[in-house]
Amino acid sequence: MIRVQNLSKQYGQVMAVDNISFEVAEGDNLILLGTSGCGKTTTLKMLNRLIEPTAGKIWIGGEDITAQKPELLRRNIGYVLQNNGLFPHYTVAENITIVPGLLKWDKEKTRNRIHELLQKLHLSTDLLTKYPSQLSGGQQQRVGLARALMTNAPVLLMDEPFGALDNITRTKIQEEFKELDELQRKTIVMVTHDVHEAFELGNRIAIMDKGQIVQMGTPAQLLFKPENDFVRNFLKAQRLQLELKAITLHDVWYSLPSAHDLPDSGLPLNTNESIWQAIQKLKGDVKQIMLKSAQTNEVKLVTFEQLMAAYNHYQNTLTA
Amino acid sequence: MNQQQQSLWQFVQQQSDKLLSQTLEHIGLTLVSLLIAIIVGLPLGIFIARKKQLSGTVLGIAGVLQTIPSIALLGFMIPLLGIGATPAIVALFLYALLPIIRNTYTGITGVEPSVKEAALAMGMSARQILFKVELPLAMPVILAGIRTATVINVGVATLASYIAAGGLGEFIFGGISLNNSNMILAGAIPAALLAILFDVLLSVVQRVSFKKLKYALFALPVIIVAFAVYYLVPSASGGKLTAGFTPEFMGRQDGNLGLQQKYGLKIHTTVINDAVMYKAAFEKQIDVISGYSTDGRLKAFNLTVLDDDKKIFPPYYAAPIVRADALQKYPGLEDALNLLAGHINDSVMTELNYRTDQLHQTPERVAKDFLVANNMFKPSRKGKAGVIRIGSKVFGEQYILAEMYRMLIEGNTNYTTSAKTGLGGTKICFDALTNNQIDFYPEYTGTGLLVLLQPPAVKLQQITSNKEKTYNYVQQEFNKKYSVKWLKPIGFNNAYALMMRRQQADELGIKTISDLKHFLDRN
Numbered sequence: 150m151i152r153v154q155n156l157s158k159q160y161g162q163v164m165a166v167d168n169i170s171f172e173v174a175e176g177d178n179l180i181l182l183g184t185s186g187c188g189k190t191t192t193l194k195m196l197n198r199l200i201e202p203t204a205g206k207i208w209i210g211g212e213d214i215t216a217q218k219p220e221l222l223r224r225n226i227g228y229v230l231q232n233n234g235l236f237p238h239y240t241v242a243e244n245i246t247i248v249p250g251l252l253k254w255d256k257e258k259t260r261n262r263i264h265e266l267l268q269k270l271h272l273s274t275d276l277l278t279k280y281p282s283q284l285s286g287g288q289q290q291r292v293g294l295a296r297a298l299m300t301n302a303p304v305l306l307m308d309e310p311f312g313a314l315d316n317i318t319r320t321k322i323q324e325e326f327k328e329l330d331e332l333q334r335k336t337i338v339m340v341t342h343d344v345h346e347a348f349e350l351g352n353r354i355a356i357m358d359k360g361q362i363v364q365m366g367t368p369a370q371l372l373f374k375p376e377n378d379f380v381r382n383f384l385k386a387q388r389l390q391l392e393l394k395a396i397t398l399h400d401v402w403y404s405l406p407s408a409h410d411l412p413d414s415g416l417p418l419n420t421n422e423s424i425w426q427a428i429q430k431l432k433g434d435v436k437q438i439m440l441k442s443a444q445t446n447e448v449k450l451v452t453f454e455q456l457m458a459a460y461n462h463y464q465n466t467l468t469a
Numbered sequence: 470m471n472q473q474q475q476s477l478w479q480f481v482q483q484q485s486d487k488l489l490s491q492t493l494e495h496i497g498l499t500l501v502s503l504l505i506a507i508i509v510g511l512p513l514g515i516f517i518a519r520k521k522q523l524s525g526t527v528l529g530i531a532g533v534l535q536t537i538p539s540i541a542l543l544g545f546m547i548p549l550l551g552i553g554a555t556p557a558i559v560a561l562f563l564y565a566l567l568p569i570i571r572n573t574y575t576g577i578t579g580v581e582p583s584v585k586e587a588a589l590a591m592g593m594s595a596r597q598i599l600f601k602v603e604l605p606l607a608m609p610v611i612l613a614g615i616r617t618a619t620v621i622n623v624g625v626a627t628l629a630s631y632i633a634a635g636g637l638g639e640f641i642f643g644g645i646s647l648n649n650s651n652m653i654l655a656g657a658i659p660a661a662l663l664a665i666l667f668d669v670l671l672s673v674v675q676r677v678s679f680k681k682l683k684y685a686l687f688a689l690p691v692i693i694v695a696f697a698v699y700y701l702v703p704s705a706s707g708g709k710l711t712a713g714f715t716p717e718f719m720g721r722q723d724g725n726l727g728l729q730q731k732y733g734l735k736i737h738t739t740v741i742n743d744a745v746m747y748k749a750a751f752e753k754q755i756d757v758i759s760g761y762s763t764d765g766r767l768k769a770f771n772l773t774v775l776d777d778d779k780k781i782f783p784p785y786y787a788a789p790i791v792r793a794d795a796l797q798k799y800p801g802l803e804d805a806l807n808l809l810a811g812h813i814n815d816s817v818m819t820e821l822n823y824r825t826d827q828l829h830q831t832p833e834r835v836a837k838d839f840l841v842a843n844n845m846f847k848p849s850r851k852g853k854a855g856v857i858r859i860g861s862k863v864f865g866e867q868y869i870l871a872e873m874y875r876m877l878i879e880g881n882t883n884y885t886t887s888a889k890t891g892l893g894g895t896k897i898c899f900d901a902l903t904n905n906q907i908d909f910y911p912e913y914t915g916t917g918l919l920v921l922l923q924p925p926a927v928k929l930q931q932i933t934s935n936k937e938k939t940y941n942y943v944q945q946e947f948n949k950k951y952s953v954k955w956l957k958p959i960g961f962n963n964a965y966a967l968m969m970r971r972q973q974a975d976e977l978g979i980k981t982i983s984d985l986k987h988f989l990d991r992n
């Protein structure tokens with residue numbers, strides 16, 4: 150969906166982005182991860198031509214992005230900023246209908262879409278007539294997301310979208326974000342400096358340093374097959390948690406014991422989820438959790454100890 | 470105070486027609502210049518917000534324009550644009566520019582970058598970003614600039630009356646020169662109210678949302694056209710002669726009022742400041758002006774005085790007036806001052822004024838040349854018998870006379886002198902005399918009569934047509950009332966006079982004010 154080739158951006162003596170190439174497949178969620186100043190934002194903004202590159206080429210949907218006027222290009226690319234960039238003089242309704250307005254949607258279509266989105270994003274319709282300054286930080290960010298999703302643009306760019314939120318709100322919105330069906334189909338490029346967020350939300354991660362991509366791959370590849378010390382050190386501090394997040398229940402399914410007698414109540418957890426997710430549910434009084442294979446519909450009942458044993462086993466096979 | 474309010478109210482009632490037209494003119498000048506300033510300043514402000522490297526230059530130039538004193542700016546306008554509404558509007562426009570450009574620039578550059586970035590990223594065009602994002606968000610700041618400009622313009626528009634553009638300045642400056650507080654207030658109060666009114670209206674607009682404001686933008690051209698028509702029509706119909714009178718002349722019985730009553734003169738009249746009047750006549754912007762018969766500019770601009778055949782202008786013979794106790798204290802002073810008596814007639818005085826005003830010779834040199842030529846000059850004796858304090862009003866002729874008296878006193882007596890020249894107006898000069906801050910100054914019989922004594926109308930009728938009667942009356946009354954002595958007249962009569970360009974007067978065969986009236990009636 151997105152193809153970037155030998156892209157560079159130079160500011161005076163500084164190479165903000167230094168000859169990078171990558172591809173993002175349709176429906177993928179690529180995270181640009183790295184410390185502040187490594188060139189993430191610059192890379193992202195070149196994708197919708199907010200910044201023109203010094204060298205290199207970009208194709209989106211097979212088409213060279215310089216082939217059409219930047220305005221037209223941008224109307225088909227959603228964009229979410231860290232401090233939301235909502236128009237303070239527009240109501241929520243006006244803010245999220247800007248792009249439909251530019252694309253000359255009719256009123257009926259716009260109205261239906263607003264209500265659909267508000268529901269998905271857990272926003273009350275009462276907010277429609279409010280101004281951004283009257284909303285909480287979390288609500289503002291949800292509205293910013295709604296604005297970017299409004300016209301079903303196939304590509305979504307996000308620059309530290311949850312960076313300005315407090316921890317609790319951030320975790321909550323990240324959860325919702327993952328569950329949002331709209332996002333499953335989209336090709337997303339998201340910038341963050343938060344390693345957890347990257348592992349939580351991305352199915353591919355590009356670790357950047359000094360304008361270059363140091364390594365790009367799935368979370369598991371980065372964790373278990375780091376190409377150099379930079380990547381290894383970058384992930385060292387939160388290694389265990391990251392690994393638990395990177396390994397899905399499906400990965401360890403074979404080494405979990407089969408169930409004998411199943412209780413009749415409770416929803417099973419899908420094996421597309423990570424081990425981390427399963428452990429999250431095993432808090433307090435809950436001693437066992439029911440899992441259901443996404444492939445075979447087989448159901449298993451496991452404890453915390455059994456999960457950790459399976460994890461150790463899996464890790465050994467990877468590093469062996 | 471009650472008396473004052475009463476008579477102010479009466480004045481307003483009497484002059485309600487004029488007040489209304491002056492107020493309308495004032496609003497017109499302010500709004501038209503403001504609208505033009507918005508039309509020019511807003512795009513300019515937007516432009517320098519885009520090209521920041523130009524902002525210093527543009528704001529600098531607009532800032533310099535604003536520091537030019539208003540009168541000087543109006544003066545520059547005359548050779549370029551003549552007199553009347555056009556140069557006044559241009560001057561006001563220049564004053565209004567800075568706050569509008571500066572606030573537009575500040576407002577637009579102050580828009581949150583992330584908001585602009587979001588607009589850009591959503592695919593808005595530069596034009597859409599300007600009109601939907603930048604201008605609406607900058608609007609409160611821009612309107613604050615427009616408010617500032619409006620209040621400045623309401624104030625400066627009072628000066629429009631200097632160049633025949635009308636407005637409430639006619640009352641204000643007329644009142645100041647006529648020493649008539651009701652007239653001043655009748656102009657100043659509405660001007661202040663206008664400033665407040667505009668300010669309040671704009672503060673309301675500031676609170677209205679930009680979307681509603683857009684409709685007001687359509688009204689703009691309509692207003693401009695309306696006022697443009699309003700200003701163009703009178704000048705288009707001015708085929709005949711036009712008079713330019715000072716605000717003072719407009720309000721005086723021995724001025725325009727007398728011209729209307731005694732001569733039945735009906736002439737299209739504009740109000741104009743003394744400083745630019747002669748030049749405007751010379752430049753053919755106006756044809757008839759109310760000048761002073763000994764003004765040096767008569768000669769400089771080749772104007773001719775129309776004979777006052779019905780004697781409506783009272784005589785203004787100049788003579789030194791001295792406090793009686795000073796004459797006693799300084800024996801010989803009276804003789805020294807009287808040396809000049811009878812030596813300067815109208816054309817000599819005009820010539821002397823011409824040399825200071827137009828040739829820019831110093832009053833000292835002009836005075837000395839004259840005394841030498843008339844064998845009256847003696848070098849200073851550098852005496853130590855006392856100091857005589859000489860006063861003068863703040864115009865050329867008085868400076869020359871003060872210099873002559875200084876030389877005569879120092880050459881003929883053992884006194885030295887100190888000069889307090891440039892005392893604002895009649896009132897200030899005369900107060901300085903009676904309060905023993907100066908010992909004498911040159912005064913005019915007409916001024917003594919009409920400004921200081923102000924006798925009842927009946928008395929005026931009897932005495933103003935004859936120069937001896939006037940002189941005798943002021944001499945007696947000043948002695949009685951103020952213990953101030955009028956010495957012998959110097960000779961010239963610096964009275965009000967109607968003047969025209971010599972060439973035009975000759976062509977039309979106009980020599981007297983009655984000729985002028987007949988000419989106007991025929992055409």
Ligand SMILES: Nc1ncnc2c1ncn2[C@@H]1O[C@H](COP(=O)(O)OP(=O)(O)O)[C@@H](O)[C@H]1O
Pocket residue numbers: 160163164165166183184185186187188189190191192
């Ligand atoms: N407009 C600019 N002018 C000059 N230098 C810039 C500009 N924008 C970014 N940079 C520099 O480029 C580098 C990368 O910036 P950026 O892409 O914003 O980093 P990140 O988003 O990873 O924090 C930094 O060193 C930054 O200082």
Ligand SMILES: [Mg+2]
Pocket residue numbers: 189190191
């Ligand atoms: Mg950044």
